[in-house]
Amino acid sequence: MQISRRLRSMPPYHFAKSAQLIAEKRAAGVDVIPLTMGDPDMPTPDPVIDRMCAAAHDPMNQRYPGYYGFPELRQAIADYFQRRFGVTLDPDHEVALMLGSKEGLAHLPLVMLDPGDVALIPDPGYTTYLMGTLIATGTPVTVPLSAERGWLPDLGAIPADVARKAKLLWLNYPNNPTGASANRQFFEEAIAWGRQHDVLIAHDNAYADVTYGDASPLSILQIPGAQEIAVELHSFSKTYNMAGFRVGMLVGNAEVVEAFKTLKTQIDTGMFNVIQHAALAALALPPSWIAGRNAVYERRRDLLVEACRSAGLELAVPEASLYLWPHVPAGETSRGFTDRLLDATGVVVTPGVNFGDHGEGYVRIALTAPDDRIAEAARRIASLQPKATGTRSATATGTGKPRKASRKVTEKV
Ligand SMILES: Cc1ncc(COP(=O)(O)O)c(C=O)c1O
Structure with missing residues (x-):
């Protein structure tokens, strides 16, 4: 074995x-x-807990959920996008539920990549972009981020032969781990680059609502033409203190969202109804x-x-x-x-x-x-x-050298 x-x-x-x-x-x-x-x-706020507890007593909610989630939850997500970003989404074809956004990060590569197809991964970045690519037997190619560029990738530096093989580019702003934000100009460049090279731009917007002062991070879907080439992932974990509930949504390009929904019918049989009720209560919280x-x-x-x-x-x-x-x-x-x-x-x-x-x-x-x-x-x-x-500093590894393990499996641009 x-x-x-x-x-x-x-x-x-x-x-x-x-x-x-x-x-x-x-x-x-x-x-x-x-x-x-x-x-x-x-x-987690009380209205969310209260609705979840009430929903748990209904025997109908203890059975298998539907594959695609409550229509009213997908509608409430579309309403949130309209309210928060001025983005119109079709709740039937442009909104999918995820069991936490990490689930989507891990499964989206299975939707987009055939073995050997390239996924472009920001470095530094949340590790699941890399892991999801490896699970899908895609080829991860790292795109370096640096302080000099405000932790934004230099898309113009991606070589033409890499761009030709690429099917997926991950972005994440507000960014984990650097805390950096992206402006509209960068998102415009990213959408233009994706359209030019026919590469899906997957924007992980898990921190869209964890903001300070007047900051109001954008959705990449606010950029004209984005729905042709982009999807965005959101998480209830950070927005509503609901990390344990495992709720997120994938929104944007209908072809990709539909394919993602199809993949999930074979994997998880939908989101627990009780959690969907909790998600509805969260979306109804006042700003x-x-x-x-x-x-x-x-x-x-x-x-x-x-x-x-x-x-x-x-x-x-x-x-x-x-x-x-x-x-x-x-x-x-x-x-x-x-x-x-x-x-x-x-x-x-x-x-x-x-x-x-x-x-x-x-x-x-x-x-x-x-x-x-x-x-x-x-x-x-x-x-x-x-x-x-x-x-010498007392390092646990003893060497103090950058770790190589995760990078062995990646190429670089
Ligand atoms: C950038 C980013 N994306 C996605 C996630 C996963 O969030 P969740 O699966 O809880 O929605 C995290 C968690 O820390 C994150 O930092």
Whole structure:
């Protein structure tokens, strides 16, 4: 018996490593503050819970759900798009439910790629773009992001032969892990590039509603012509503090959305009706609920930005997303710094290199711990002393070199 090459080629999910580190430190008596996962700590709003509980008592909701979700839920999603972005969607053909947006990230490559077809993957980026491509036996080609370009890819630098083989380009703004946002001009360029090369643009907009100040991230579907060549993925996890519910939606190009729905009929038999009721209640929440929740994240962001700066870490202040992305001090690697920070303060962050080679030199800090723990983490980070010169940092890997495992399976542009 042998596990498939496809599975064996996959690097381990990086949060498993940090969970192990946290457990070890706690076992050693350290008061650890994990700022690693973008898993909202604040509760799901009561109207969502109340509707879910009521729906659970109805025996009709305990049976198999329909394949495509309640028509009224797809309509409510279309209404949200109209309200929030001014985008008109046909709820029957341009809206599909996903069991969390990660499910869509993993399955969309099966819709678009035949073996060997290229998927263009941002580096650094959320790891499921790569994993989904590997599951579909596509060929991942990384597209580097850099601070100099505001963490936006240089689409003009993608070689013509790569563009010819490409079927799918992943984008994600507001961005995980960098916290960067994209403007209309970039989305226009991306749509023009996709149309020129006949490549589906899949925009992961999981953080569209986690915003600060006046920021109001765009939907790529606001760009004229986008529906011909683009889809967008949204998540209830971050927007409504519903990470455990596993709800998201894929919207946009009807041919792709329909194909995705067809694939899912063979995989998951739809979304639990009770969860669909919860999703309907979430979409009916007033905008003031989202604004109030975002105000909490914004205070946390400001505390941690100040703490990073006090510790001499340079960073841009994100206008959306759940993440800070500070540069580690000169001469340190992202893994080395992560380990030094943990040893010195008990605060756990994620090395940027876990999101791809181009994340080297940065760490990701998530804003998803309770306020008092964020305040304590900020105090500890601010007190971090510069690394003593002439000593090696105590890295868990020992080498401090960028990780190669995940990149072995990718080509680069
Ligand atoms: C960029 C991005 N996309 C998608 C997801 C997956 O979200 P979910 O599957 O909970 O909808 C995450 C989760 O952290 C994310 O950061």
